Amino acid sequence: MPRRKGAPEVNAGSMADIAFLLLIFFLVTTTIETDAGLDRMLPPIEPPEQDVVIKQKNIFTVNINRNGQLLVEDNLMEMKDLRKAATAFLENGADGSCTYCKGKKDPSSSDNPSKAIISLKNDRETKYSTYITVQNELVGAYNDLRNREAQRLYGRDFTKMEAEYLNPETPSSVRDDLKDKVKRIQDMFPQKLSEAETSTD
Template identity: 60%
Template sequence: MGRRATPEVNAGSMADIAFLLLIFFLVTTTIEKDKGIARQLPPPIEEELDVVIKQKNLFIVNVNKSDQLLVEDELMELKDLRQAAIDFLDNGGAPAGSPEYCNYCKGKRSAESSDNPQKAVIAVQNDRLTSYEMYISVQNELVAAYNTLRNRESQRLFGWDYTEMKKGIDEGQITGEREDLIQEQLKEVQELIPLKLSEAEPRKSGK
């Protein structure tokens, strides 16, 4: 009596099935998008520059290991940070007639706060144990402060919001000659309200 042959497994078919399962997994699986900050970094500086910043032109933001916000040596709620940054940037403290006078600033013009947006610098330092969520939230509030002022100036000069036009160009909705024109106008607004956001190396917890 003859022996029954053992059926062979078709390795080629198994590979095809595995490939199809992989494609199915990639198509049907939802991968959560990480939060992050989209920001264009300035070009590297070829030589070191000694920059002296007046204390009144420096807005210091600290975040400790417990995610507490200390702004200009005072505790502050996150919800108040944006307006505090706007008040600092838009202060316009340089006296009238001086080269640093800001004729478009609408702040209190306090001699103890920033001279103009070009001179104003926001310095941020976090603790190494600061949560990533708090880090992102602080950055978002500060960038929103800059964008609020940029929107105001772009409305005054051109009748549109800076953030909307920037988004339109980034997403390819504005192209051609109009894009070239808008890009020049965006640069003009950026010169009026430059984003000068400095971030120090995170300090060790407890310091």
């Protein structure tokens, strides 16, 4: 009596190749989203050697409540007016030491761009979109002033100069040339944007 043949075997030798090809395919075609954040420089860990005294008039306070309303320097303000108010504060130049400032030199406002600080405080229930919009307006005030001075000194916008300087594909010779220019404009209007502790009430 002839022997019965067993169940046919499946050739699994190529399965590993197929799995490997699928893995490569998904690695190549899949895009990984990266979260965009806010560009902020954190304060140094070391405490300052001496206490720094800041005059109240050199602080521009911006509060956002849970309803998205702005309280700027204890006055209600529309979002569309925020950038103009911040710009006027930053270049006020009350002490007369700022030769490039075009402000009103109001003695009750900031002395100098290097001393001017913008303090932002928001409620815990503030909408994220409102918070980002306020941030954009405040940073926009700095960029407007920096662009103005970069145009005056170098004939081009600061934001474009900075983007080119920070681009890793920019040739080192160009970056070396831009380094001092970017730093000079940054020093003219240093970005001092402080975020106060979030309000919980």
